[in-house]
Amino acid sequence: MEKINLLATISVITIFISLFLSFFLVTVKTEHKLSNRLFAFFLILTAIDISINLVDLFKFSLNIRIFISTFFFLQLPAFYLYVLSVCYSDFKLKPKHLAHSIPFLTANLILLPCFYAVNLTSKIKFLEKSSSMPEVQFNHILVHVQILLYIIAAFMILRKAKKIYLENYSGASIESLKWLFQFTVALSFFFIIALFKNIFKFTEQPNVSESLKIGLFFFQLIIIFWYLYKALNNPSLFRNIDSKLKLVEDIIFEEKNSSQLAINEKEYNSALLKLKQYMIDEKPFHNPSLTIQDISAAIEIPVRDLSILINHKLEQHFYDFINTYRIESAMNILKDTAKSKVTVLEILYDVGFNSKSSFNTAFKKHTGYTPTDYRKIL
Structure with missing residues (x-):
């Protein structure tokens, strides 16, 4: 009973x-x-x-x-x-x-x-x-x-x-x-x-x-x-992706089957230089919602080619590629003694993160330290 x-x-x-x-x-x-x-x-x-x-x-x-x-x-x-x-x-x-x-x-x-x-x-x-x-x-x-x-x-x-x-x-x-x-x-x-x-x-x-x-x-x-x-x-918990987007491995497979490479070595070097210069000059990574389509439109490189360039040639996911710039920017702020009173929370928002857990994870993956520990050892 x-x-x-x-x-x-x-x-x-x-x-x-x-x-x-x-x-x-x-x-x-x-x-x-x-x-x-x-x-x-x-x-x-x-x-x-x-x-x-x-x-x-x-x-x-x-x-x-x-x-x-x-x-x-x-x-x-x-x-x-x-x-x-x-x-x-x-x-x-x-x-x-x-x-x-x-x-x-x-x-x-x-x-x-x-x-x-x-x-x-x-x-x-x-x-x-x-x-x-x-x-x-x-x-x-x-x-x-x-x-x-x-x-x-x-x-x-x-x-x-x-x-x-x-x-x-x-x-x-x-x-x-x-x-x-x-x-x-x-x-x-x-x-x-x-x-x-x-x-x-x-x-x-x-x-x-x-x-x-x-x-x-x-x-x-x-x-x-x-x-x-x-x-x-979190009432707006998820941000969806476009189902029309393809995995890089599928794009490369299609390119090989059609006997056509997306970009040759010379074009690859030129596109890479253009991409890196844009990242340094414009600092688009400060935008927490940045997508590969945004960069593609800005530097006038097709999304397919840019995706292969970053995800395949550089052997980095776009997510990690952007976070590398964000972490480098955060490291420069942490090194700056004039900004010693700027909190870690302020820094993560400033460099393009909108989640403390994702910032700490990315920072430790890149440096081996948490942001707080990194600041202490400087």
């Missing part, structure tokens, strides 16, 4: 927080409306899925209860589309995305003749033997395959988006991509535990399954609180 009450309490709290965060995401003023709505949809699906545990409170019919349980098939597709929308600024929902609902439709069509369309007595018999019913076993296999595929797909999207970001942007949004990666890891861990819970459910140790179930609800509540904290403190 105490276990049931605990589960119901956790469920109610999680549902309330999920719906509250959904309302916040839908109503908050932001440029990323689609991303917010997709995550709100994911949270609403989560709340609906959790509501199954409150069957005694809501008195759901068997058909509704089973139908709601199949909403799980929509949760990971919703999260995957959310990841796409966060990563790419020009992402839009299209008719082709309806294909993500196929597992959900398949699961319900399988249950139609053997459960939904039969009388109450047959339904009860079906539930009593559910662990041995081929339809239920098929749906369990389907959901586990879906979990695996969508988790892999989400990580592949994040990996590609991070590489494109590093090759084309210089802002602090890389921290946001790292956070989204961490959030995806947390969700992956959650679904892996859920997988083991389902395995134990069909063994001679159902108590292990119930214990894991309670643990999952605690973990789910923590994940949602974590996201709520981030959302409230």
